[in-house]
Amino acid sequence: MSAKKQFPLRLDPKIYEALELWSSDEFRSVNSHIEFVLREALKNAGRLPGRPNTNANRMTPSAPDENNSQE
Numbered sequence: 001m002s003a004k005k006q007f008p009l010r011l012d013p014k015i016y017e018a019l020e021l022w023s024s025d026e027f028r029s030v031n032s033h034i035e036f037v038l039r040e041a042l043k044n045a046g047r048l049p050g051r052p053n054t055n056a057n058r059m060t061p062s063a064p065d066e067n068n069s070q071e
Contacts, residue, residue, distance in 0.1 A: 009034075 011019075016030070023033035042048040 019030050019033060023030045026033060026036075028036065039048065
């Protein structure tokens with residue numbers, strides 16, 4: 001594995017606390033959990049380096065049309 005890029009990351013304290021709890025539930029360090037969450041987000045968006053972008057033409061869901069609402 002290649003060397004990992006190091007950089008400072010500033011987070012809102014409440015976000016960090018949530019990440020601490022979540023990473024603890026998953027038996028990971030906060031740092032490795034941030035990396036895991038980012039990797040999953042990149043994979044889901046089709047933007048993970050070295051993988052084909054299967055979602056390139058995916059349209060984002062639009063808001064419900066007020067005229068077509070069913071009541």
